[in-house]
Amino acid sequence: MELQEAKDRFVQAWGTLATQWGINRTMAQIHALLMISPNPLTTEDLMAQLQISRGNVSMNLRDLMDWGLVFKELRPGERKEYFFAEKDAWKVAKQVAKERRRREIEPVIKLLDELRSVPVRAGDADSETFHATIESISRVVNLADGALDAAMKAEESLILGTLIKLLR
Amino acid sequence: MELQEAKDRFVQAWGTLATQWGINRTMAQIHALLMISPNPLTTEDLMAQLQISRGNVSMNLRDLMDWGLVFKELRPGERKEYFFAEKDAWKVAKQVAKERRRREIEPVIKLLDELRSVPVRAGDADSETFHATIESISRVVNLADGALDAAMKAEESLILGTLIKLLR
DNA sequence: TTGTATTTTCAAAAATAATTGAAAATAAAT
DNA sequence: ATTTATTTTCAATTATTTTTGAAAATACAA
Numbered sequence: 001m002e003l004q005e006a007k008d009r010f011v012q013a014w015g016t017l018a019t020q021w022g023i024n025r026t027m028a029q030i031h032a033l034l035m036i037s038p039n040p041l042t043t044e045d046l047m048a049q050l051q052i053s054r055g056n057v058s059m060n061l062r063d064l065m066d067w068g069l070v071f072k073e074l075r076p077g078e079r080k081e082y083f084f085a086e087k088d089a090w091k092v093a094k095q096v097a098k099e100r101r102r103r104e105i106e107p108v109i110k111l112l113d114e115l116r117s118v119p120v121r122a123g124d125a126d127s128e129t130f131h132a133t134i135e136s137i138s139r140v141v142n143l144a145d146g147a148l149d150a151a152m153k154a155e156e157s158l159i160l161g162t163l164i165k166l167l168r
Numbered sequence: 169m170e171l172q173e174a175k176d177r178f179v180q181a182w183g184t185l186a187t188q189w190g191i192n193r194t195m196a197q198i199h200a201l202l203m204i205s206p207n208p209l210t211t212e213d214l215m216a217q218l219q220i221s222r223g224n225v226s227m228n229l230r231d232l233m234d235w236g237l238v239f240k241e242l243r244p245g246e247r248k249e250y251f252f253a254e255k256d257a258w259k260v261a262k263q264v265a266k267e268r269r270r271r272e273i274e275p276v277i278k279l280l281d282e283l284r285s286v287p288v289r290a291g292d293a294d295s296e297t298f299h300a301t302i303e304s305i306s307r308v309v310n311l312a313d314g315a316l317d318a319a320m321k322a323e324e325s326l327i328l329g330t331l332i333k334l335l336r
Numbered sequence: 337t338t339g340t341a342t343t344t345t346c347a348a349a350a351a352t353a354a355t356t357g358a359a360a361a362t363a364a365a366t
Numbered sequence: 367a368t369t370t371a372t373t374t375t376c377a378a379t380t381a382t383t384t385t386t387g388a389a390a391a392t393a394c395a396a
Contacts, residue, residue, distance in 0.1 A: 038293040076176040089304040125206040136257040150334045
């Protein structure tokens with residue numbers, strides 16, 4: 001396989017994977033391109049490589065910066081902006097975990113806590129099943145939340161070691 | 169909060185969370201309803217409670233059964249089918265992990281392995297950055313894959329114990 | 337200031353995904 | 367075999383999400 005073909009396949013696949021996980025395809029493709037580019041890229045570069053509009057690039061770059069995955073570089077004497085991404089995939093994963101936790105898991109934990117506080121009507125199957133299920137989900141969501149938090153703070157090597165122990 | 173309001177809020181929130189993770193809203197809502205229902209439900213029940221069409225219920229139930237999250241019950245002497253869901257959230261999480269691993273992670277690992285085998289052109293920044301990034305992503309994806317595999321096989325209590333160790 | 341390069345915004349258009357509903361299929365009962 | 371109950375399928379419709387493109391905003395330079 002040629003390098004160019006490999007790059008294209010990677011950008012393509014990353015976009016597809018992203019949509020399956022609720023992330024905008026183009027956002028993932030821009031991120032992928034920046035991850036494999038040795039130098040920062042301009043809006044024009046991204047427009048040309050992905051064949052998309054200026055507005056699309058602008059909006060998705062803003063989202064990527066909000067996610068803390070892409071950064072802006074200003075070069076003295078130049079008006080246009082350059083963008084680059086964190087290339088260490090472990091740092092990227094930690095950042096994504098951090099944001100998804102904050103944006104999505106935290107509100108769910110809050111709701112589950114509210115639902116847990118709804119009084120159980122003993123003898124009422126509906127009420128009892130509801131509570132048992134919410135309790136069960138609550139435990140698992142808190143477990144996942146804790147796991148993400150631990151992963152976020154840990155080093156890759158530490159996780160790897162722990163995992164090996166868990167597996168044997 | 170009334171029980172009915174709590175149920176509605178749960179079903180609603182579960183649907184919203186699902187879309188954020190690339191899962192069809194209605195599919196998640198059907199699953200949520202079945203998880204909090206003490207008895208199996210019919211297509212009619214689901215149509216009425218979620219105010220959706222017969223076809224929609226049928227297709228999403230099939231998907232849920234494909235995911236191994238919902239099961240069919242046939243009652244002797246009755247023509248219509250009853251559906252119920254696994255209520256243990258830890259088992260549900262393991263099943264989801266198993267399916268996402270098989271459907272989504274495995275193909276990515278396969279692609280990354282192919283991309284890793286593209287020869288590096290020493291001195292070519294493009295080629296070198298591409299390879300470094302693919303290597304980095306490969307390590308993290310394999311780590312995540314291993315973590316899901318371990319979680320899938322482990323007991324909830326075991327994960328909890330490991331997590332506590334990891335966090336202190 | 338005024339002009340110029342560049343980015344951002346956002347209403348409209350296009351693309352994608354989900355849903356409907358009725359016909360076809362299935363399968364049990366008569 | 368025919369009727370009846372129920373489920374499935376899928377083309378057409380509807381809803382949602384994404385993208386475009388051009389005007390407005392920004393911000394630097396002359």
